[in-house]
Amino acid sequence: MTTQTTTAPPPAAVGRSRAPRSGGSTLVRRRQRWGWLFVVPFLVVFALLLIFPLFYAFGMSLFTSTLATGTDFTGLANYGKAFTDPLFLEGMLRVLGFAVVMIPTQLLVALAAALVLDTLVSRLSKLSRLFIFVPYAIPGVIGALMWSFLYSPRFGPGATIFGAFGLPTPEFLAPDSIFGSLVNIVTWQWAGYYMVVIYAALRSIDPSIYEAARIDGANGWQTAIGIKVPMISSSMVMVVMFALIGTLQFFTEPVVLRSVAQGAIDAAYTPNMYAFSLAFSYSQFNYAAAIAFSLGALVFAGSFVFLFLTRKQSGLK
Amino acid sequence: MKSKLLAGAAVTAVAAVALTGCSGGEPEASCTNKIVNAEATQVSVWAWYPAFEEVVDLFNESHDDVQICWTNAGQGNDEYTKFSTAIEAGSGAPDVIMLESEVLSSFSIRDALVDLTEHGADEVAADYTEGAWKDVSSGDAVYAIPVDGGPMGMLYRQDILDQYGIAVPTTWDEFAAAAQALKDAGAPGVLADFPTNGRAYNQALFAQAGSVPFEYDNAKPTEIGIDVNDQGSKDVLAYWEGLVDGGLVATDDAFTADYNTKLVDGSYAIYVAAAWGPGYLGGLSDADADAVWKAAPVPQWDPANPVQINWGGSTFAVTSQSKNPEAAAVVAKEVFGTEEAWKIGIEEAALFPLWKPILDSDYFRDLEYPFFGGQQINKDVFLPAASGYTGFTFSPFQNYAYDQLTEQQFAMVQGEKDSATALDDLQASLEKYATEQGFTLK
Numbered sequence: 001m002t003t004q005t006t007t008a009p010p011p012a013a014v015g016r017s018r019a020p021r022s023g024g025s026t027l028v029r030r031r032q033r034w035g036w037l038f039v040v041p042f043l044v045v046f047a048l049l050l051i052f053p054l055f056y057a058f059g060m061s062l063f064t065s066t067l068a069t070g071t072d073f074t075g076l077a078n079y080g081k082a083f084t085d086p087l088f089l090e091g092m093l094r095v096l097g098f099a100v101v102m103i104p105t106q107l108l109v110a111l112a113a114a115l116v117l118d119t120l121v122s123r124l125s126k127l128s129r130l131f132i133f134v135p136y137a138i139p140g141v142i143g144a145l146m147w148s149f150l151y152s153p154r155f156g157p158g159a160t161i162f163g164a165f166g167l168p169t170p171e172f173l174a175p176d177s178i179f180g181s182l183v184n185i186v187t188w189q190w191a192g193y194y195m196v197v198i199y200a201a202l203r204s205i206d207p208s209i210y211e212a213a214r215i216d217g218a219n220g221w222q223t224a225i226g227i228k229v230p231m232i233s234s235s236m237v238m239v240v241m242f243a244l245i246g247t248l249q250f251f252t253e254p255v256v257l258r259s260v261a262q263g264a265i266d267a268a269y270t271p272n273m274y275a276f277s278l279a280f281s282y283s284q285f286n287y288a289a290a291i292a293f294s295l296g297a298l299v300f301a302g303s304f305v306f307l308f309l310t311r312k313q314s315g316l317k
Numbered sequence: 318m319k320s321k322l323l324a325g326a327a328v329t330a331v332a333a334v335a336l337t338g339c340s341g342g343e344p345e346a347s348c349t350n351k352i353v354n355a356e357a358t359q360v361s362v363w364a365w366y367p368a369f370e371e372v373v374d375l376f377n378e379s380h381d382d383v384q385i386c387w388t389n390a391g392q393g394n395d396e397y398t399k400f401s402t403a404i405e406a407g408s409g410a411p412d413v414i415m416l417e418s419e420v421l422s423s424f425s426i427r428d429a430l431v432d433l434t435e436h437g438a439d440e441v442a443a444d445y446t447e448g449a450w451k452d453v454s455s456g457d458a459v460y461a462i463p464v465d466g467g468p469m470g471m472l473y474r475q476d477i478l479d480q481y482g483i484a485v486p487t488t489w490d491e492f493a494a495a496a497q498a499l500k501d502a503g504a505p506g507v508l509a510d511f512p513t514n515g516r517a518y519n520q521a522l523f524a525q526a527g528s529v530p531f532e533y534d535n536a537k538p539t540e541i542g543i544d545v546n547d548q549g550s551k552d553v554l555a556y557w558e559g560l561v562d563g564g565l566v567a568t569d570d571a572f573t574a575d576y577n578t579k580l581v582d583g584s585y586a587i588y589v590a591a592a593w594g595p596g597y598l599g600g601l602s603d604a605d606a607d608a609v610w611k612a613a614p615v616p617q618w619d620p621a622n623p624v625q626i627n628w629g630g631s632t633f634a635v636t637s638q639s640k641n642p643e644a645a646a647v648v649a650k651e652v653f654g655t656e657e658a659w660k661i662g663i664e665e666a667a668l669f670p671l672w673k674p675i676l677d678s679d680y681f682r683d684l685e686y687p688f689f690g691g692q693q694i695n696k697d698v699f700l701p702a703a704s705g706y707t708g709f710t711f712s713p714f715q716n717y718a719y720d721q722l723t724e725q726q727f728a729m730v731q732g733e734k735d736s737a738t739a740l741d742d743l744q745a746s747l748e749k750y751a752t753e754q755g756f757t758l759k
Contacts (some may be wrong), residue, residue, distance in 0.1 A: 007710045049571055054461045063563070065754035066753070066754040067426055067427070067713055067714060067754040067755065068426075068538060068754055068755035069539065069541040069755035104332070113693070149574070151608065152574065152575050153575070154574075154578060155574065155575070155577045155578075175731065259573065259577070260574070261570065262513070262514040262570050263513055263514070263570065263723070263724075263727030263730070263731070266720075266724055267720050277720075280392070280398045280401060280402065281398070281716050281717070281720070282714065282716060282717050283401050283404075283405070283423075283427065285405050
């Protein structure tokens with residue numbers, strides 16, 4: 001009974017929230033003023049640390065600066081260069097390749113773990129939930145550093161494990177295997193986080209629906225695939241969205257692994273790394289700004305297309 | 318009510334100012350060391366020498382008018398990245414900065430360094446060898462004061478070579494034969510490593526065969542000569558390609574944890590190193606307890622005409638953001654300008670001095686190194702190597718050039734292209750880059 005009274009808004013509140021439309025009293029105006037005041041600290045930080053740098057970087061990208069001749073205004077020339085720059089385009093293709101492999105892998109692992117945990121009700125399930133989530137609590141750089149040691153032929157367990165079966169030590173950091181090694185790190189790090197998002201969505205499903213399904217004769221597998229998955233599709237869309245943006249901006253893991261595999265991971269391995277090395281290793285800040293903006297535009301376009309295609313599942317339509 | 322609103326606004330404004338405070342203006346100096354004389358002019362210094370704090374204390378205790386405020390802003394590229402950002406931002410750089418001589422042109426072309434000829438560089442020029450002074454000069458300008466050098470020698474494991482009955486190689490032909498002999502004997506390790514990311518190390522090997530990769534003079538800052546695919550470089554790289562293809566040397570990346578362990582656990586019998594190499598080895602863990610290290614001169618192509626080479630070496634430069642370049646120049650000139658400072662530098666930081674009063678001293682020549690079983694490595698190896706050094710010209714985009722060299726050498730080691738093609742491709746990519754950066758090619 002008590003829960004019902006708190007969930008329904010008190011009539012007085014409803015009346016007040018309607019007040020502005022019907023003219024507005026001084027009380028409401030004053031409240032709004034206070035509201036703005038509370039928002040101001042955020043707006044200041046937001047403008048200072050996000051909006052201003054964004055405009056500043058865009059301004060920079062319109063100039064061309066070379067080592068020998070100095071800085072000139074060249075308009076959009078840097079963007080023309082970026083979209084014909086093989087290093088940028090190859091990096092873009094590479095992160096798309098990562099997106100194709102990495103996102104489904106993470107999603108499948110997260111979904112499977114969440115579905116299993118959702119069916120189990122024991123102390124063990126709580127513990128496993130925690131363990132699956134733990135990698136996400138480890139800072140990205142530390143995680144990648146840790147893996148760089150695990151992948152090392154000398155310090156890692158690869159030599160011992162494969163050696164026990166008489167196999168040669170795997171070269172996790174060789175050019176052919178670095179892709180898989182990176183996918184593994186990211187999946188390890190993020191699957192737990194996505195699992196928690198999906199799990200939370202699963203918990204919010206009304207159990208009476210499962211009851212109805214059971215009465216209709218659905219078994220566990222059918223309930224999972226036919227009822228649970230469709231009902232959490234909006235969360236899944238969100239998870240894919242996060243993963244997509246994260247993958248297109250792939251940076252931390254390859255940068256850390258580059259210190260142990262310079263040949264396999266070049267300075268322009270991903271577009272973000274390319275922008276970083278342009279700016280901070282080769283001091284081409286203007287062109288780096290253009291690369292960063294081009295990447296931003298592509299990520300924005302990619303996210304937009306994805307949200308448009310999944311508008312039904314995510315409930316945006 | 319109104320006063321409350323005003324108070325709220327004031328709080329918000331203060332908060333906003335506090336938040337912006339950290340992003341603008343000169344950052345408060347935070348010194349790692351103690352300032353002895355608080356009244357004196359303070360000069361901020363970035364450097365990563367080992368045991369540098371003692372050198373700083375020594376300077377501060379002996380100077381009443383100038384005090385060093387030292388920060389370790391990272392080693393090599395980590396520091397350069399910060400410096401580069403500070404240059405772009407227009408503030409945040411220290412007064413004096415430790416730079417390897419190979420990056421001096423990269424920063425002087427961005428007007429980030431002060432020409433020290435106006436601040437008494439000539440007074441100390443006589444204290445350094447010609448080669449060392451050439452490294453910090455460009456035309457008439459002097460952009461830094463030399464500190465330590467990297468004349469090259471060959472550090473080897475006497476115990477491993479003895480075990481397989483291999484004589485210490487004095488030429489590169491003998492070196493290749495030794496690598497083959499070690500492999501044929503079924504040794505668990507290899508003779509040496511050929512790191513594709515050796516950067517200055519690879520460059521030094523090419524230079525031994527006469528490679529002069531860059532021609533550059535700050536007096537004509539828009540002109541550059543690039544010649545990285547000369548016959549000498551091609552011969553050297555082809556030589557290593559042969560060793561790599563034969564499985565006679567390793568191709569591990571340098572400066573990784575794996576590499577550091579392999580250096581001291583006997584995986585490589587020979588470490589072709591600079592004078593700072595012994596100090597580097599001494600700082601590594603997991604060393605082989607029975608290791609017997611010795612030093613010998615670097616192998617030669619033509620023993621009748623030995624060519625000495627150099628790998629690394631650092632300097633102190635004064636940045637153009639310095640408010641007091643005069644005081645900064647005093648620091649750059651004098652911090653490593655005493656015998657006491659150099660004794661710390663030599664004995665605790667394993668630096669190779671370029672300052673002649675100590676370089677030419679009996680103390681340094683006769684110094685015995687316990688790591689090498691008491692061998693006088695300076696007299697035997699590094700002093701002769703240093704005396705033959707005539708200086709080197711680096712490009713104003715050296716970091717890019719090294720990254721490209723790494724890529725090409727890696728492709729070669731992977732069997733994607735042969736050594737000659739790798740260097741031709743390197744030449745093409747550097748020429749393209751230089752043109753894009755507005756240089757005219759000589």
